[in-house]
Amino acid sequence: MIRSNSEALIRKIMATFVDKELIPRAQEIDEKGEFPMEMFQEIGKMRVFGIRYPKKGGGSGGNTTLYCIICEELARGLMSVAAVTAMQCLMGTNFLFHFGTDALRETYFLPAMGGEKIACFCLTEAEAGSDLGNVSTSAIRTKDGYLLNGMKSWVTNGPVADFYTILCQTDPAKKFKGLNFFFVPRETPGLSIGKPFDLLGTRTTPISELALTDVHIPCEHMLGQEGRGMSNLLSILAEIRAMTAALAIGLQQAALDDSIRYAHERAQFGSTISNYQLIQAKVANMATDLEASRLLTYKATHMVDEKIPCLKEASMAKYFSTEAACRAGDEITRIFGAYAYSMEYSAQRYYRDNRFLLYGGGTHEILQPNIARWVGL
Amino acid sequence: MDIIVLVKQVPDTTEVKLDPKTGNLIREGVESIINPDDLHALEAAVDLQETHGGKVTALSMGPPQAIDAISEALGMGVHEGILLTDKAFGGADTWATSFTLGKAIEKIEEYDLILCGRQAIDGDTAQIGPQVADYLNIPQVSYVCEIETIEEDALVAKTRLEDGFERIHCGLPALLTVIGELNTPRYPLMGRALDACKEKAPIKVWNAADIGVQTSQVGLEGSLTHVIKTFAPKFKRETEMLEGDTREMVGDLMGRLKENRLI
Numbered sequence: 251m252i253r254s255n256s257e258a259l260i261r262k263i264m265a266t267f268v269d270k271e272l273i274p275r276a277q278e279i280d281e282k283g284e285f286p287m288e289m290f291q292e293i294g295k296m297r298v299f300g301i302r303y304p305k306k307g308g309g310s311g312g313n314t315t316l317y318c319i320i321c322e323e324l325a326r327g328l329m330s331v332a333a334v335t336a337m338q339c340l341m342g343t344n345f346l347f348h349f350g351t352d353a354l355r356e357t358y359f360l361p362a363m364g365g366e367k368i369a370c371f372c373l374t375e376a377e378a379g380s381d382l383g384n385v386s387t388s389a390i391r392t393k394d395g396y397l398l399n400g401m402k403s404w405v406t407n408g409p410v411a412d413f414y415t416i417l418c419q420t421d422p423a424k425k426f427k428g429l430n431f432f433f434v435p436r437e438t439p440g441l442s443i444g445k446p447f448d449l450l451g452t453r454t455t456p457i458s459e460l461a462l463t464d465v466h467i468p469c470e471h472m473l474g475q476e477g478r479g480m481s482n483l484l485s486i487l488a489e490i491r492a493m494t495a496a497l498a499i500g501l502q503q504a505a506l507d508d509s510i511r512y513a514h515e516r517a518q519f520g521s522t523i524s525n526y527q528l529i530q531a532k533v534a535n536m537a538t539d540l541e542a543s544r545l546l547t548y549k550a551t552h553m554v555d556e557k558i559p560c561l562k563e564a565s566m567a568k569y570f571s572t573e574a575a576c577r578a579g580d581e582i583t584r585i586f587g588a589y590a591y592s593m594e595y596s597a598q599r600y601y602r603d604n605r606f607l608l609y610g611g612g613t614h615e616i617l618q619p620n621i622a623r624w625v626g627l
Numbered sequence: 628m629d630i631i632v633l634v635k636q637v638p639d640t641t642e643v644k645l646d647p648k649t650g651n652l653i654r655e656g657v658e659s660i661i662n663p664d665d666l667h668a669l670e671a672a673v674d675l676q677e678t679h680g681g682k683v684t685a686l687s688m689g690p691p692q693a694i695d696a697i698s699e700a701l702g703m704g705v706h707e708g709i710l711l712t713d714k715a716f717g718g719a720d721t722w723a724t725s726f727t728l729g730k731a732i733e734k735i736e737e738y739d740l741i742l743c744g745r746q747a748i749d750g751d752t753a754q755i756g757p758q759v760a761d762y763l764n765i766p767q768v769s770y771v772c773e774i775e776t777i778e779e780d781a782l783v784a785k786t787r788l789e790d791g792f793e794r795i796h797c798g799l800p801a802l803l804t805v806i807g808e809l810n811t812p813r814y815p816l817m818g819r820a821l822d823a824c825k826e827k828a829p830i831k832v833w834n835a836a837d838i839g840v841q842t843s844q845v846g847l848e849g850s851l852t853h854v855i856k857t858f859a860p861k862f863k864r865e866t867e868m869l870e871g872d873t874r875e876m877v878g879d880l881m882g883r884l885k886e887n888r889l890i
């Protein structure tokens with residue numbers, strides 16, 4: 251039976267899209283600093299956003315490995331486009347898909363799969379970053395629903411989203427067991443969206459605060475069984491970390507490709523700089539980091555797909571791959587010499603965009619002690 | 628409207644390098660892609676099908692890995708893929724290729740229209756389309772840049788000539804070779820592409836026996852022409868700097884481009 255390998259085929263399709271459509275426009279999109287709506291919709295048309303959902307639910311029938319391959323390829327083109335795609339495929343729509351009513355899925359999930367509605371995910375608050383137990387946005391039971399009050403921060407896509415999945419505390423006495431997710435459409439009265447933050451990297455991914463003042467929503471907008479918010483979040487944590495690792499791989503690949511190209515072109519002291527061992531060392535380190543990142547990351551994604559617990563593997567992948575992306579962003583700014591310091595070249599973007607990977611999905615200061623504990627410390 | 632699209636998998640020549648010693652293409656590590664003109668043929672077929680109904684079949688001759696071209700075509704919305712693959716098909720010239728494709732089309736039997744790209748970027752002959760039409764004894768229109776109207780038994784196509792256009796009325800079934808101006812190809816849909824990878828995908832794989840040909844009629848053996856040597860042409864480049872102000876230089880440049888029939 252001759253058939254295409256699905257991972258290779260999806261990578262090829264996305265790589266073609268990235269080379270033809272995204273890379274030529276990356277600099278322009280980044281400079282403009284606006285949500286890349288046109289690109290988002292093109293990606294939606296290809297039904298990318300449904301890659302990790304089953305076909306019968308309105309998805310494309312893929313899996314986590316394919317999702318990560320797509321994230322990686324898009325990040326090779328432009329991190330911010332990859333970031334909004336990653337959000338739309340996973341965190342922004344996951345709880346709606348699994349726990350939303352048919353009516354909500356019909357109105358919000360299905361259009362989101364085609365790129366007609368934009369999703370986002372709201373955990374972080376001023377006093378609750380790494381420490382989600384401290385979430386204080388409250389959801390108080392009323393006779394016909396919930397009343398939400400509080401303030402979320404660092405909401406990726408916040409300014410442009412059509413619906414919000416929001417982590418709230420229903421009973422502070424219960425601590426983690428009181429944390430639950432709620433679905434809030436943009437047009438709900440009492441929801442107000444802050445102005446976009448001025449960001450260091452991924453400048454076209456708008457991020458804002460979100461204020462909830464007496465936001466009233468019906469009971470069926472609680473996504474998931476009461477008390478299971480954190481465990482439901484935990485069930486996709488490995489996937490979030492593997493996805494972040496995949497984004498980091500894309501950035502490493504882009505930095506490596508551009509470094510090799512530049513080193514072949516740039517001549518100093520009568521020879522292209524590719525012939526100097528110190529440049530070769532940088533390229534060799536970047537390539538080795540990249541290879542190791544791939545092995546760690548896709549090992550984790552295959553475990554996710556086979557439903558083997560892999561929070562340790564995914565955390566290692568996120569940690570290693572992101573640090574490697576930060577190193578790659580640093581090395582390319584050396585290889586490019588002064589041109590890295592100019593906004594006209596790509597190097598500066600990799601240098602800024604790699605920071606995006608550090609925080610979401612767990613900072614490394616949080617991951618490291620966990621990894622140490624998992625290996626027996 | 629049943630449409631057959633001829634699809635070739637080619638090395639992505641934007642990446643291809645020539646071996647400086649032998650002049651041969653270095654194919655290792657080079658991605659294979661659907662021949663760019665064929666993407667326009669696929670787009671046209673799927674687009675026509677969406678308005679007129681019927682079935683679209685993608686037909687490709689190539690090594691087993693050409694299955695990816697079929698899968699991508701299915702991703703774009705083609706209903707069925709047929710891969711002609713057999714060691715005996717290897718080394719075919721355009722005559723043997725057209726014969727093999729023609730035989731497969733005869734086996735498919737039902738069709739109103741055959742679409743193919745103008746030419747493949749690896750061979751650049753532009754012969755396959757016309758030769759297949761000739762083998763099947765159906766009308767052909769080449770260099771199509773617009774399909775203006777299409778009815779049950781005839782179409783009107785606009786073709787690009789060196790110095791203008793031609794509008795051609797043609798009975799069906801017919802074969803058209805198309806150029807890039809025709810349309811903008813869509814990207815494959817994820818779900819469809821994934822379905823194409825499954826065992827139950829609507830893909831047939833045919834060998835020489837399946838299409839009823841002798842190995843002596845196809846591939847290298849069945850070829851009438853043989854490539855003796857491939858080499859990179861040696862350009863003797865001469866750079867000339869134009870002088871004067873911008874207006875003069877542009878005028879000068881335009882004059883020379885026209886003189887050399889480049890525009």
Ligand SMILES: Cc1cc2nc3c(=O)[nH]c(=O)nc-3n(C[C@H](O)[C@H](O)[C@H](O)COP(=O)(O)OP(=O)(O)OC[C@H]3O[C@@H](n4cnc5c(N)ncnc54)[C@H](O)[C@@H]3O)c2cc1C
Binds near residue numbers: 371373379404407609
């Ligand atoms: C670009 C971007 C997009 C984002 N998008 C979203 C989004 O869509 N939705 C959302 O909810 N959030 C989002 N966030 C927020 C992100 O999830 C938080 O930044 C992250 O959880 C870390 O929280 P913090 O920034 O408040 O850092 P803090 O938790 O305040 O950490 C500050 C420093 O202290 C360290 N630290 C904290 N606790 C410990 C400890 N116990 N041991 C050792 N060190 C510790 C951290 O590692 C870090 O170095 C986004 C952030 C960024 C930068």
Ligand SMILES: Cc1cc2nc3c(=O)[nH]c(=O)nc-3n(C[C@H](O)[C@H](O)[C@H](O)COP(=O)(O)OP(=O)(O)OC[C@H]3O[C@@H](n4cnc5c(N)ncnc54)[C@H](O)[C@@H]3O)c2cc1C
Binds near residue numbers: 519523529584585
């Ligand atoms: C902010 C800024 C301000 C500046 N201001 C001035 C100014 O006022 N006046 C001025 O004249 N210039 C200025 N410069 C230019 C600066 O002096 C050059 O950037 C510097 O000399 C390096 O040259 P380059 O950038 O062309 O890098 P390149 O020389 O092209 O180096 C590219 C890479 O190759 C490596 N490399 C080069 N040769 C070798 C070798 N033999 N062995 C190993 N590795 C090698 C380099 O280390 C680097 O990693 C400025 C640059 C910046 C960024």
